[in-house]
Amino acid sequence: MGCLKSRGGQRLSGVLARLRQWRPGRGLVIAVPMGWLLLFFLAPFVIDFKISLAQVQVAIPPYTPMFEWVQDKALAIRLHWHNYAFLFTDSLYIRSYIYSLQVAAVSTLFCLLLGYPMAYGIARAEPATRNLLLMLVVLPFWTSFLLRVYAWMGLLRNNGLINNALLSLGLIDTPIQMMQTDFSVYIGIVYSYLPFMILPLYTNLEKHDNTLLEAAADLGARPVTAFLRVTLPLSLPGILAGSLLVFIPVVGEYVIPSLLGRPDQLMIGRVLSDEFFANRDWPVASAVAILMLVFLLLPIMLFQRAQQRNAAGQT
Amino acid sequence: MSRSRTAWVVPTALAFGFAFLYVPILAMVVFSFNNSRLVTVWDAENSPTLKWYGALLHNQQILEAAELSLRIAVLNATGAAVLGTMVGLVLARFGQFRGRTLLSALTTAPLVMPEVITGLSLLLLFVALEQSIGWPAGRGVTTITIAHITFSMSYVAVIVQSRLSGFDDALEEAAMDLGARPLTVFRRITLPLIFPAILSGWLLSFTLSWDDLVISQFVAGPGSTTLPMIIFSKVRLGVTPDINALATLMVLVVALGVIGSTLLLQRQQKRLLRDQQLAAAGD
Numbered sequence: 001m002g003c004l005k006s007r008g009g010q011r012l013s014g015v016l017a018r019l020r021q022w023r024p025g026r027g028l029v030i031a032v033p034m035g036w037l038l039l040f041f042l043a044p045f046v047i048d049f050k051i052s053l054a055q056v057q058v059a060i061p062p063y064t065p066m067f068e069w070v071q072d073k074a075l076a077i078r079l080h081w082h083n084y085a086f087l088f089t090d091s092l093y094i095r096s097y098i099y100s101l102q103v104a105a106v107s108t109l110f111c112l113l114l115g116y117p118m119a120y121g122i123a124r125a126e127p128a129t130r131n132l133l134l135m136l137v138v139l140p141f142w143t144s145f146l147l148r149v150y151a152w153m154g155l156l157r158n159n160g161l162i163n164n165a166l167l168s169l170g171l172i173d174t175p176i177q178m179m180q181t182d183f184s185v186y187i188g189i190v191y192s193y194l195p196f197m198i199l200p201l202y203t204n205l206e207k208h209d210n211t212l213l214e215a216a217a218d219l220g221a222r223p224v225t226a227f228l229r230v231t232l233p234l235s236l237p238g239i240l241a242g243s244l245l246v247f248i249p250v251v252g253e254y255v256i257p258s259l260l261g262r263p264d265q266l267m268i269g270r271v272l273s274d275e276f277f278a279n280r281d282w283p284v285a286s287a288v289a290i291l292m293l294v295f296l297l298l299p300i301m302l303f304q305r306a307q308q309r310n311a312a313g314q315t
Numbered sequence: 316m317s318r319s320r321t322a323w324v325v326p327t328a329l330a331f332g333f334a335f336l337y338v339p340i341l342a343m344v345v346f347s348f349n350n351s352r353l354v355t356v357w358d359a360e361n362s363p364t365l366k367w368y369g370a371l372l373h374n375q376q377i378l379e380a381a382e383l384s385l386r387i388a389v390l391n392a393t394g395a396a397v398l399g400t401m402v403g404l405v406l407a408r409f410g411q412f413r414g415r416t417l418l419s420a421l422t423t424a425p426l427v428m429p430e431v432i433t434g435l436s437l438l439l440l441f442v443a444l445e446q447s448i449g450w451p452a453g454r455g456v457t458t459i460t461i462a463h464i465t466f467s468m469s470y471v472a473v474i475v476q477s478r479l480s481g482f483d484d485a486l487e488e489a490a491m492d493l494g495a496r497p498l499t500v501f502r503r504i505t506l507p508l509i510f511p512a513i514l515s516g517w518l519l520s521f522t523l524s525w526d527d528l529v530i531s532q533f534v535a536g537p538g539s540t541t542l543p544m545i546i547f548s549k550v551r552l553g554v555t556p557d558i559n560a561l562a563t564l565m566v567l568v569v570a571l572g573v574i575g576s577t578l579l580l581q582r583q584q585k586r587l588l589r590d591q592q593l594a595a596a597g598d
Contacts, residue, residue, distance in 0.1 A: 025497055025498060026409070026497070029401050029404065029405055029409075030401075030405050030409065030412065030414070030418070032398070032401060033398045033399075033401045033402045033405070033418070033468065033472075034414060034417075034418050034421070036398055036464075036465070036468075037418070037421040037422070037465070037468075038421070039440075040437065040440070040461060040462075040464075040465040041421055041424070041425060041433075041465055042421060043440055044433075044436030044437050044439060044440040045436055047436065047439045047440050047443050048432075048435065048436040048439055051439055061442050061446070114328060114331070114332055114335070115332075117324055117325050117327075117328030117329070117332075118328050118329055118332040120325055121325040121326065121328065121329045122329075124325070131577075131581075133329070135573065135574070135577055136333060136336070136337075137336075138573065139569070139570060139573055140336050140337075140340065142519075142522050142569045142572075142573055143340070143565060143566050143569045143570075144525075144526050144543070144546075144562070144565055145526055145528075146526065146528055146543050146546055146547060146550070147343070147546070147558075147561075147562040147565065147566075148339065148340065150343075150546070150550045150554070150558065150562065151339035151340055151342065151343040151562070152339055153550070153553075153554050154339075154342060154343060154346065154554050154559075155338075155339055155342060157554070161342055191335065191336070191339070194332070194335075194336065223321060224321055244427065245426075245427060248427040248428075248429070249427055249428070249429050249430070251429060252429020252430065252431045252432055253429070254430065254431050254529050255528060255529065255547070258551070259550065259551065269429060269430075269431040272431045272432075272435065273431055273529075273532075276435060276533075277532075282439070285435060286435065286439065289431065289432045289435050289436065292429065292432060293432060296429070299427075300424055300427060300428070303423065303426075303427055304419070304420055304423045304424065307423045307426075307473075308419060308423075311406070311476060311477070311480065
């Protein structure tokens with residue numbers, strides 16, 4: 001009897017202990033943001049994919065349903081792969097994809113060439129100067145992206161500041177066409193995305209141990225050699241993070257090519273929104289988005305690995 | 316010396332880089348005081364003038380759009396601060412759990428996802444939801460705010476997570492050992508520690524939303540025209556002086572905000588350091 005009772009008591013206290021450990025708060029803190037992201041970030045891609053397999057029709061919404069009950073009983077599933085086939089047959093899309101990837105790659109390179117020495121200089125500056133310089137890098141990042149692109153329109157136009165200055169100095173006779181060229185696109189992108197390159201590079205370079213460079217110098221390495229053999233390899237994670245942070249969003253860039261870009265060669269982000277807003281062809285717009293996502297899947301996964309490694313490195 | 320041959324690279328890059336970042340903004344500011352409608356020709360006789368600022372204050376369309384953008388930005392920043400702090404806390408403090416990798420992936424992807432993809436996909440979701448459950452009815456402030464929270468919360472999460480990684484959890488553990496309930500620990504210890512991070516996350520989310528054009532364009536409905544949408548439609552047609560004035564005001568507010576909060580944070584940091592030193596001296 002007593003034995004039974006004590007066993008019951010043990011079980012009871014075990015349950016109580018588990019109850020005390022069971023914190024509904026913990027599950028809730030995970031579930032709420034997870035649910036939000038699953039619904040508003042992941043689910044949309046699934047719907048996107050579903051609609052890319054539909055056919056455009058004049059209706060609200062303007063696409064054919066995937067599942068339909070025909071003759072009361074039979075469920076018809078309609079998958080139209082021709083939207084994807086269409087993207088590969090009309091050369092407009094392929095050229096836009098290739099052009100976007102090329103613009104993204106070249107501007108990433110320019111961001112790196114300009115951003116790396118800047119990040120290096122900031123990381124090597126005196127602490128007080130360093131904070132000031134860092135704030136100067138971040139400040140444009142906080143001001144309107146749209147207005148910063150707009151600022152370049154005032155400089156690059158045929159009757160803009162740069163052309164006016166060159167004309168009045170007598171260096172040129174007729175204005176140089178700078179707007180709506182590859183040049184203006186690269187300027188706009190490098191200008192807008194430069195802080196995204198500098199910040200991760202700075203975070204990396206700032207952590208470097210100076211004694212390594214001193215050791216290299218003591219061993220007779222010239223500064224350039226020391227940089228190439230010590231600093232550069234150590235900063236590879238920063239280069240990777242910064243480059244991906246620039247490359248991935250630039251592939252789908254819409255504002256900069258719309259305001260500064262070539263009218264004869266669209267970037268894919270512009271093609272997507274034209275399909276959607278001008279042609280009202282939701283299925284083709286969805287297919288364009290899904291295909292872009294396929295191109296970007298590998299870079300996005302690389303970025304996530306870099307981020308996670310970075311987060312782990314901080315603890 | 317071999318050093319002097321390469322020593323010019325870094326200062327030159329810094330000077331060029333900062334000039335590159337600031338000359339366009341300065342030009343925009345200067346020409347907002349220009350009398351001429353031709354934005355890039357300086358009308359020396361009648362300038363500087365504030366007439367474009369006056370025109371801005373009487374532009375009902377711009378004022379209404381600014382109010383709408385402000386409302387969405389505040390709602391978004393608050394929502395993103397709450398959800399993002401939860402994610403940051405979970406990723407930094409909850410250790411291993413099922414779904415951790417998924418949560419972390421869902422948090423980093425919005426940071427780089429091209430806006431056209433996010434915007435289009437969210438719109439398609441909203442349309443599908445409205446068809447099947449009747450919510451959200453139509454598109455407007457609600458859908459824009461949801462869309463903005465979805466990408467802003469990632470920024471808050473990253474900021475909060477990295478702030479939390481900077482502190483070890485000894486304080487929280489000690490409080491737990493002394494019998495404090497999780498919520499109390501969070502309120503009394505974790506929250507004060509990460510408050511500066513939440514604040515900068517809130518401010519960043521505010522500007523991300525205030526600034527967003529592409530995603531808003533997809534998920535907005537008739538009657539919900541935000542400020543960037545107005546600016547974009549005006550700017551597409553060419554350079555206009557009242558937009559220069561608007562840009563100048565926005566740059567001014569942001570500059571004051573960033574400088575102010577930097578000074579505030581530095582002072583707080585110093586106080587924290589002093590408190591720690593005092594505590595150490597007291598031991």
